[in-house]
Amino acid sequence: MSALYKKLLSEHVPFYRMLPENKKLEFENRVQLFLAKVKITGVNTTVEDIDRVLIAASAIIPIFNFPNWEYINLHEVLLYPGSFNHDFEQQGPQRDILGMVGSGALNHIMILSQAELRHAFSNETDARNTAIHEFVHLIDKTDGSIDGVPTSILDQKYIVPWLQLMQKEIGLIHDNQSEINPYGATNQAEFFAVVSEYFFERPELLQQHHPELYDLLVKIFSTPKP
Numbered sequence: 001m002s003a004l005y006k007k008l009l010s011e012h013v014p015f016y017r018m019l020p021e022n023k024k025l026e027f028e029n030r031v032q033l034f035l036a037k038v039k040i041t042g043v044n045t046t047v048e049d050i051d052r053v054l055i056a057a058s059a060i061i062p063i064f065n066f067p068n069w070e071y072i073n074l075h076e077v078l079l080y081p082g083s084f085n086h087d088f089e090q091q092g093p094q095r096d097i098l099g100m101v102g103s104g105a106l107n108h109i110m111i112l113s114q115a116e117l118r119h120a121f122s123n124e125t126d127a128r129n130t131a132i133h134e135f136v137h138l139i140d141k142t143d144g145s146i147d148g149v150p151t152s153i154l155d156q157k158y159i160v161p162w163l164q165l166m167q168k169e170i171g172l173i174h175d176n177q178s179e180i181n182p183y184g185a186t187n188q189a190e191f192f193a194v195v196s197e198y199f200f201e202r203p204e205l206l207q208q209h210h211p212e213l214y215d216l217l218v219k220i221f222s223t224p225k226p
């Protein structure tokens with residue numbers, strides 16, 4: 001990997017910064033492999049090195065403990081300068097979408113906002129990261145459906161406890177008893193993506209506030225406990 005890419009990872013990706021040296025090398029290799037396979041295209045914007053590094057890092061972080069993982073359902077990432085609406089318009093009202101996993105004609109395509117991508121990695125105190133959120137949807141989608149139950153990585157024996165815990169935590173959001181991003185109460189798929197952002201952005205905080213949820217996410221992503 002080029003010295004520039006290593007520098008960008010060190011400066012902007014806390015997950016990478018915290019890895020031991022041998023794991024850093026593995027992370028770099030997997031970032032390169034991802035970038036060799038997935039095309040990144042700017043739409044009304046220019047894709048810069050930092051964007052390529054941050055997109056690849058967002059892809060590798062959630063599946064770093066799965067050495068042979070490949071995003072078989074992704075061919076291209078489209079980078080829009082900012083938010084967009086449901087008709088993929090970049091101007092006009094209701095441009096509230098910051099990222100999405102395509103379906104139908106856009107199958108195998110992900111769309112991300114460049115501004116949001118960069119913002120998520122420069123803000124290390126919130127628990128949000130849209131690019132990680134979208135890659136978690138893709139992981140979820142690998143078994144055929146985006147439903148909050150990622151059977152391609154989740155051990156069978158955790159499915160029932162996971163469904164029960166999701167129900168409980170979504171209920172707490174509805175009752176205003178939770179500081180989890182309320183968007184997570186939309187449905188189980190969004191809940192899984194939202195709490196995964198929290199898990200990878202602020203693991204200690206999640207462990208403190210939601211120990212049960214933290215423990216199960218450790219099992220889902222097979223992350224060695226700190």
Ligand SMILES: [Zn+2]
Nearest residue numbers: 133137190193
């Ligand atoms: Zn989502």
